[in-house]
Amino acid sequence: MTLFRQFFVAHIKGLLIWMAVGALMGFALTRSVGTFVDGGIFEAMPASMLALYGDFTGMNVVDIYLTISVGKGTVLIPTLYAVIMALSIVTREVDRRTVEFLLALPVQRMQVLLARLGVLAVNVTLVNAAIWAVLRFDIAAQGYEGSWAHLNVLFVNLWLLCMALAAVTLAASMWIDDYSVGVKLFLGLVTLTFFLEYVFRGAHLSRAIRLITPYSYADLAMVMRTGTIDTLNAVVLLVAIVGGLAVSFWAFNRKQFSA
C-alpha cells in the first residue's frame, strides 16, 4: 500500500491534467449536441461518409452523436494517457535512475510492478470516468436522452482498449531505457493507428486488415447499438492485457539494471 500511495502521489498532477483535458474535450463536444441532433446534420450526411464512423443502422441520433464524439474524439485522451503511464512504470524510473532508490528498498520487483500497475488501472479508470461523466450528464442536462446503459458498456470497451495498449507498451518498454525515445515511439504509433483506422474504414478495407490497428478492437457503433462488446474484440483485448502483463513481469524480473 505504501508503494501504491507513493506512485499515486507521483502521478496526481498528471492525472488531474489528463482528467481536465478529457473532460474539457467532452464538454466542448456535448455543447454542440443540439446542433447535430436538432439540425439534422447526420440525416443530411451521405451514408458513405457516416459509414466512416461505423454502422449506425437503426440507432437514434443522440447515440450516433455519442459514438462519434467518443470514437473520433475523446478516445485519444485515455489511450494516450495509458501509454504514457505504462512508459512511466519502468522506463522513466530507469531513465531518471530513481529505480536504484526503489530497488535498494526491501521490496520485490513484483511488488513494485504490481503497485504501479494498480495506479495505472485506477488512473486510466478516472480519466475515462471524467469523460464519461461529462458526456452522460451534460447531454442529459440539455434535455437529450441517449442509451446510457449502452454508453456504460462502451466505456468498459474503451477501458479494456486502454489497458491492452498499456500492457503491450509496458512489455515493450522493458527493452527501452530512454523515456523520451519511448514517448516519441509509442505516442507516434498510437496516434498513427488512430488515423489509420479511420483511413482503412474510408477505403472500405476488410475487417481483417483493420485489425492491425488497436482502435478497431473497440467497435463503438456496434456497442452503442447492441449494448454488448463484440466477443472477438473482447477476447483479443483480454489476451493483449494478460500477454502484455505476463511478458512485463517476466522481463522485469530478469532486467539488469547496469550503470
Added chain:
Amino acid sequence: MQAIHVENLTRLYRNGRGIKGVNLQVQQGEVFGFLGPNGAGKTTLIRTMLGFMHPQSGNINLLGMSALTQSRAIRARVGYLPSDPALYDFLSGQQNLDFALAVRGIKNRSRVKELADRLEIDLKRRLKTLSRGNKQKVAIIATLAHDPDLIILDEPTSGLDPLVQEIFSSLIREEQARGKTVFMSSHVLSEVESLCDRVGVIRDGRIVTVDHVENLKRQRVKYVSVEFRQAAPDLAKVAGVKDLQVEGRKVRFTFHGAIDPLLGELARSSVVDLSLSDPPLEEIFRAFYEGGGGGR
C-alpha cells in the same frame, strides 16, 4: 562472521567488460575500501551484490544470507548510497525519506532528524530545488536512517564539499564503532587511507590485491634518499631499486621488497644522511591500475 562473502562471481556485459571470477571477503565491523579506475568493475560488483544485476556464475552472501535467494531480507539490513544518487525530484527530502522508511516499516524518525542536523540540510525543500551536494546529503540520510548493518557506498563523497566530507567521514567512523560493516568504492585515495582497514583493488574486472592499508604502504614501496660522504656506490645492482637518480653524492630511488639487502649495501659506504618515506597511496595504486601489480 563475514559480512560479505563473494565467491567466483562473474557478470560480464556483451562487450566483454564486467567482473570475472571475483572472490572477496569482508569481516563484520570492517571498513573495506574498494578501489579501481573507471570501468574496472566496481559498480558492477556492487550492483550484482544488491541484486540489481544477476550474476552469470558464482555466489554472494551478505550478512550470512544468499543474495540470490534472500535479496529482500538483505536489503532490509543494507544501506546503499549510489555514486550519483537519484531520488524523487518532485518530493521534498523529508517526503523521500518518509517513503523509504515507510517501505522499511520504520516509524521512528529521530535518526533522520539527527542526521539532518549533522549534515545541516533542510529536508522541507523539494529535491529539484537543491544543489547536487544537498541532494547527496539527503541520499546519505536515506542510506543511514534505518540503522543498516551493512553500508555499501559507491563513490560516496563525490559532490560533497570538504567540510561535509569530514562530517561524512566521522559518521562512517561512528558506524564502524557501533559494529557496522562498511564497503566503499572510491578513487579518492586519501579518503580510503583515512577510513579503511583493508582495501581491495580491482582492474579489468579482476581483484588484483586485497590487503591492509598499512601493509600495502609498508611492504610495497619506499621512497629512499641517501647522501654519501664520498661518491655514491652503484645501487642499481641491488634488487628492488628502481628509478635511480644520482646527483653527485646524493641518490634518490624507489625501493620495493625486503630492505635488508639495501641496508647491507649502504653499510659498506659512509652515509651522511638517509631518509626512507612511504609514498602516498596514489603511487602504490597507480602501479596496480597500470598492471604493475604493486610495483613488484
